Amino acid sequence: xxxxxxxxxxxxxxxxxxxxxxxxxxxxxxxxxxxxxxxxxxxxxxxxxxxxxx
Numbered sequence: 001x002x003x004x005x006x007x008x009x010x011x012x013x014x015x016x017x018x019x020x021x022x023x024x025x026x027x028x029x030x031x032x033x034x035x036x037x038x039x040x041x042x043x044x045x046x047x048x049x050x051x052x053x054x
Contacts, residue, residue: 009038021045 007027
């Protein structure tokens with residue numbers, strides 16, 4: 001089921017996805033489908049993985 005509303009990150013009115021980590025409703029531009037998370041959580045995940053690499 002697709003839900004249309006306002007993206008909680010950029011404010012665009014669009015069909016929304018739910019971030020599996022924080023639960024934010026975000027548009028396609030603010031969603032990272034490979035990870036199933038919003039771009040904010042994706043950035044946090046990437047920083048965590050980089051810290052573990054050193």
